[in-house]
Amino acid sequence: MKKILALLSKLRNRLFPPMTDFLFFCSKNNSDLCVKARYYCLRRSLLVIMMLITFLPLGITTGLSFFQYRQLLQEETYSNARWSAANTKQTIEAFLEKLQAAILVVTDAYTFDELNSQEKIDKVFTELKREHKGLVDLSVISPDGVQRAYAGPYNLSGKDYNASPWYNTALTKRIYASEVFMGFRNIPHFVIAASKREPQAQGSWVLRASIDVDTLDRFLASANSELADDIFLVNKEWKLQSSSRYYGEINSDIVPRDTPKKAGITLADQHRGDTPVLRAVGYIKNTPWILVVEHQGYGQRKSWQLFRNKLLIIFTTCLLLSGILIVRVATLLARKIREAETTRETLLSQTEHTNKLASIGRLAAGVAHEINNPLAIINEKAGLMKDLLELSSEFKHQKKFLDQLDSLQNAVHRTRTITHRLLGFARRMEVNMEPVQINDVVTEVIGFLGKAAEHRNIRIETDLQLDLASIQSDRGQLQQIFLNIVNNAVDAIDHDGLIRISSRQLDASGALQVDIFDNGPGMPPEVLDKIFEPFFTTKFGQERQGTGLGLSITYGLVKKLGGRILVKSEVGKGTVFSIIFPGKSPVVEEAADESE
Amino acid sequence: MSRNRILIVDDEMEFANTLAERLQLRDFETIAISGGEEVIPLLQGGWLPDVVLLDLKMPGQDGLAILDLIKQHDQSIEVVMITGHGATASAIAGMQRGLFDYLMKPVDIGKLVDTISLALRKKRG
Numbered sequence: 001m002k003k004i005l006a007l008l009s010k011l012r013n014r015l016f017p018p019m020t021d022f023l024f025f026c027s028k029n030n031s032d033l034c035v036k037a038r039y040y041c042l043r044r045s046l047l048v049i050m051m052l053i054t055f056l057p058l059g060i061t062t063g064l065s066f067f068q069y070r071q072l073l074q075e076e077t078y079s080n081a082r083w084s085a086a087n088t089k090q091t092i093e094a095f096l097e098k099l100q101a102a103i104l105v106v107t108d109a110y111t112f113d114e115l116n117s118q119e120k121i122d123k124v125f126t127e128l129k130r131e132h133k134g135l136v137d138l139s140v141i142s143p144d145g146v147q148r149a150y151a152g153p154y155n156l157s158g159k160d161y162n163a164s165p166w167y168n169t170a171l172t173k174r175i176y177a178s179e180v181f182m183g184f185r186n187i188p189h190f191v192i193a194a195s196k197r198e199p200q201a202q203g204s205w206v207l208r209a210s211i212d213v214d215t216l217d218r219f220l221a222s223a224n225s226e227l228a229d230d231i232f233l234v235n236k237e238w239k240l241q242s243s244s245r246y247y248g249e250i251n252s253d254i255v256p257r258d259t260p261k262k263a264g265i266t267l268a269d270q271h272r273g274d275t276p277v278l279r280a281v282g283y284i285k286n287t288p289w290i291l292v293v294e295h296q297g298y299g300q301r302k303s304w305q306l307f308r309n310k311l312l313i314i315f316t317t318c319l320l321l322s323g324i325l326i327v328r329v330a331t332l333l334a335r336k337i338r339e340a341e342t343t344r345e346t347l348l349s350q351t352e353h354t355n356k357l358a359s360i361g362r363l364a365a366g367v368a369h370e371i372n373n374p375l376a377i378i379n380e381k382a383g384l385m386k387d388l389l390e391l392s393s394e395f396k397h398q399k400k401f402l403d404q405l406d407s408l409q410n411a412v413h414r415t416r417t418i419t420h421r422l423l424g425f426a427r428r429m430e431v432n433m434e435p436v437q438i439n440d441v442v443t444e445v446i447g448f449l450g451k452a453a454e455h456r457n458i459r460i461e462t463d464l465q466l467d468l469a470s471i472q473s474d475r476g477q478l479q480q481i482f483l484n485i486v487n488n489a490v491d492a493i494d495h496d497g498l499i500r501i502s503s504r505q506l507d508a509s510g511a512l513q514v515d516i517f518d519n520g521p522g523m524p525p526e527v528l529d530k531i532f533e534p535f536f537t538t539k540f541g542q543e544r545q546g547t548g549l550g551l552s553i554t555y556g557l558v559k560k561l562g563g564r565i566l567v568k569s570e571v572g573k574g575t576v577f578s579i580i581f582p583g584k585s586p587v588v589e590e591a592a593d594e595s596e
Numbered sequence: 597m598s599r600n601r602i603l604i605v606d607d608e609m610e611f612a613n614t615l616a617e618r619l620q621l622r623d624f625e626t627i628a629i630s631g632g633e634e635v636i637p638l639l640q641g642g643w644l645p646d647v648v649l650l651d652l653k654m655p656g657q658d659g660l661a662i663l664d665l666i667k668q669h670d671q672s673i674e675v676v677m678i679t680g681h682g683a684t685a686s687a688i689a690g691m692q693r694g695l696f697d698y699l700m701k702p703v704d705i706g707k708l709v710d711t712i713s714l715a716l717r718k719k720r721g
Contacts, residue, residue: 365681369680369681372679372680372701372702373608373611373680375680376608376678376680376701376703377608377610377614378702379703380614380615380702381610383618383705384614384617384618384621391621412702416701416702419680420700423681444688444692445688447688447692448687448698451696451714451718455714476684476685479684479685483684
């Protein structure tokens with residue numbers, strides 16, 4: 001069980017460490033710090049903790065968003081590049097394959113002699129041109145390398161192609177697509193050539209179709225998607241074979257170079273100058289070309305820049321707002337903690353003070369009681385001696401004896417005043433709050449003083465509101481309050497008069513007012529100003545000697561119970577004391593406030 | 597005419613006896629006893645006081661308990677509390693239980709005689 005309790009205590013300390021544990025930016029010895037410095041440290045500690053709590057998740061979230069979106073964008077860019085390149089590659093390959101197939105069909109369908117007729121070649125060219133718009137011309141080259149028949153816009157009849165690399169390569173292959181070159185026409189173009197060896201002939205003749213680079217460019221342009229930044233063809237030496245937005249004229253060298261895989265599309269991150277690009281490359285089947293598609297890097301994309309800017313704005317705004325909020329909350333918390341601590345310390349000090357006063361009060365009551373008893377004996381003994389002296393016949397020094405006994409009784413009277421004052425003080429020390437029906441207290445007090453009033457022919461009338469709500473108060477102290485005021489009223493009237501006590505509810509909160517009116521002689525303003533001052537009295541005389549403390553004590557008691565006391569008086573008409581009690585539980589004020 | 601009977605109940609016998617003697621000088625018939633346990637035998641013995649002067653704080657039974665006993669025995673006996681303890685609550689509690697008056701020690705003999713006279717007047721209606 002002890003182990004469990006120790007564990008629980010440890011856990012509680014971990015979860016809810018004492019306030020001082022937060023002061024980790026301050027000296028370990030907090031007692032060295034003055035209060036202001038301690039709360040400055042606390043505020044700083046709170047700031048750091050709250051900033052960590054707020055900024056860390058914010059930073060992590062922002063970072064994660066940044067990297068996640070970047071990765072998504074990167075993947076999308078790769079995917080787009082691959083898709084775009086593959087699509088373009090397929091389109092070009094389809095175009096060339098179709099053309100190559102058509103050339104092969106013509107080669108297979110006709111002999112050299114048949115095509116070596118201008119009429120025939122024109123007819124075939126027209127047919128092919130109908131199907132293949134990019135076709136520029138068509139020519140037949142005899143086995144000796146000389147062009148024999150030609151259909152097209154250039155005058156190339158009789159040209160000898162023995163020195164042309166494409167011609168020599170074409171002779172070795174059934175069908176061949178050349179690189180882009182200038183040729184006799186001095187215009188960039190490429191050829192598709194098919195060779196055919198006829199039986200009993202000495203060599204192969206070649207059927208050649210020429211296509212302008214413009215046709216390639218049109219194809220590339222039509223295949224180019226919005227996402228691609230540049231799209232072009234290069235040969236295996238990375239010399240440009242088509243127009244390019246960034247790399248210059250045909251046959252320009254492209255740097256850097258990437259070697260594609262044999263099949264499919266190969267992706268590579270490159271830099272075009274200072275600009276990062278994603279390059280997709282792939283061989284065009286049955287050609288000497290490599291397709292190159294360049295995409296802007298994800299960093300260059302507008303969506304990325306927009307996202308980054310938005311993220312930055314959101315992060316900065318959150319940071320600023322949180323910062324402002326944290327500073328305010330930390331300051332507020334530190335202030336509240338300081339206030340709470342101050343209040344706690346004050347309350348502790350008040351409680352300590354009240355306890356001390358209560359102890360003093362109990363001690364005072366005990367002392368007063370202990371003194372009152374022997375004092376009463378002295379008083380009675382002196383009184384008896386005086387009685388006996390007064391009854392005995394005159395003797396020498398009788399008057400002196402009587403004077404001495406009077407002095408003794410006067411001293412007793414003075415001491416009694418002191419002990420009564422001590423008892424009055426003791427009575428006010430302890431407060432016992434409970435629901436109290438004020439009408440009951442008034443009735444009790446009237447019952448107590450009723451006889452004294454009756455003997456002096458003083459009528460006590462009441463006008464008490466019957467449905468009065470109970471208030472939270474101290475019954476004994478309320479009795480003391482009403483006793484003092486009604487007693488004063490009785491003394492003020494002296495003989496033949498009226499005291500009227502009324503009670504009424506003031507508002508819905510339960511606050512109520514009790515008025516005690518007497519038709520005594522009333523008080524002039526100069527007396528009225530001083531009636532609540534300690535030791536101020538208007539009661540003089542053997543029987544009614546006042547201590548001057550009754551109303552002072554009453555004032556203190558009312559204040560302690562959270563109420564207010566008001567007084568109105570007019571000479572010759574009377575006096576009215578109004579006591580207002582709050583409905584809610586009053587805050588018990590420091591008992592020292594009412595000390596005499 | 598017989599003298600009025602005053603019973604003084606106080607554990608301070610010096611006080612009780614002296615006060616009894618002073619009241620005798622003022623033409624009262626008095627008996628002073630030191631505690632509540634002597635009250636009932638006295639009453640049952642036939643000595644019925646007109647007024648009882650009763651201390652509040654005493655060893656054994658306190659003044660309020662003795663007040664109840666007296667009132668149970670004879671409602672017409674008037675009781676005046678004389679105490680060195682100034683507690684309003686006990687005074688009011690006493691008044692609610694039939695106490696005639698409440699005086700603080702040391703008491704002025706004149707005031708005490710006035711109170712006794714008032715109590716006697718009440719007793720006689």
